[in-house]
Amino acid sequence: MTIVVKVGGAPGNSSGPVASDLAGRPDCVLVHGGSAEVDRIGTALGAPPEYFTSPSGVVSRRSDPRHLEAVVLGLAGKVQTDLVALLGSRGIRAIGLSGVDGRLLLAQRKTGVRARVGDRVVRLADDLAGTIERVDSTLLTWVLGAGYLPVVGPPAVTAEGEVVNVDADQVAAAVASALSATELVLLTNVPGLLRDPNDPATLIPQIPAGELEAALPLASGRMRKKLFAARDAIRGGVRRVVIASSSVDAPIRSALEGRGTVIA
Numbered sequence: 286m287t288i289v290v291k292v293g294g295a296p297g298n299s300s301g302p303v304a305s306d307l308a309g310r311p312d313c314v315l316v317h318g319g320s321a322e323v324d325r326i327g328t329a330l331g332a333p334p335e336y337f338t339s340p341s342g343v344v345s346r347r348s349d350p351r352h353l354e355a356v357v358l359g360l361a362g363k364v365q366t367d368l369v370a371l372l373g374s375r376g377i378r379a380i381g382l383s384g385v386d387g388r389l390l391l392a393q394r395k396t397g398v399r400a401r402v403g404d405r406v407v408r409l410a411d412d413l414a415g416t417i418e419r420v421d422s423t424l425l426t427w428v429l430g431a432g433y434l435p436v437v438g439p440p441a442v443t444a445e446g447e448v449v450n451v452d453a454d455q456v457a458a459a460v461a462s463a464l465s466a467t468e469l470v471l472l473t474n475v476p477g478l479l480r481d482p483n484d485p486a487t488l489i490p491q492i493p494a495g496e497l498e499a500a501l502p503l504a505s506g507r508m509r510k511k512l513f514a515a516r517d518a519i520r521g522g523v524r525r526v527v528i529a530s531s532s533v534d535a536p537i538r539s540a541l542e543g544r545g546t547v548i549a
């Protein structure tokens with residue numbers, strides 16, 4: 286009964302409570318993002334974050350070679366290392382794996398990435414973003430079987446060996462599907478999907494899986510990517526997805542008890 290937990294990396298996320306809650310939970314896989322750290326490192330390297338809007342209105346991080354460097358250093362270098370160290374301090378034997386390690390996350394590079402610029406659409410030929418094609422579940426099962434907690438994050442790698450950026454919520458959905466996880470818990474800096482993103486009292490407690498498509502317009506920005514991930518996970522056979530806060534006490538237990546937005 287595998288549970289996949291993803292912890293976000295935008296400001297307002299807390300990994301401490303998540304790490305404490307993972308102690309004594311075998312068969313969990315932790316997936317991480319880390320946008321704040323990527324932004325910080327990118328800025329220090331002279332490549333502050335840039336975003337673009339696709340013709341269909343989805344906002345994505347720019348992943349040209351300069352920005353991809355910040356993704357690799359920020360996620361595989363800093364966030365993952367810190368999480369593995371934190372888990373170790375809680376008595377959890379953890380192993381960090383980026384999607385490149387063992388080709389854990391095999392991706393197809395997105396060709397023809399397009400951005401809206403004013404009333405024109407331009408092609409971003411140098412964008413190194415990918416779509417996950419396959420997760421090596423054997424590697425994860427092997428790590429779990431040896432008694433270690435896998436800590437997984439972007440980037441991914443293509444069959445040709447190109448390192449590409451992938452969305453961490455998509456990673457979580459792909460890992461949960463590949464492992465036939467029963468639950469996917471997406472922990473973030475808000476209590477769940479909110480009717481008004483500025484008002485935590487407007488939490489939507491439940492979305493039947495069949496009504497997920499209709500709920501998409503409620504979410505803007507990054508929250509929409511979580512709903513896409515939830516949809517992919519449910520399609521991939523995951524029974525229940527919970528979007529919940531990472532910064533409450535025992536955030537995983539709390540989410541599994543239904544505090545957050547439950548999609549099933």
Ligand code: ADP
Binds near residue numbers: 294473480
């Ligand atoms: P993380 O790093 O935890 O994955 P993100 O910044 O990627 O966090 O996504 C969560 C953010 O989505 C929230 O902080 C909020 O600003 C934004 N958001 C947009 N629409 C909604 C909504 N309807 N409900 C909740 N959050 C929303």
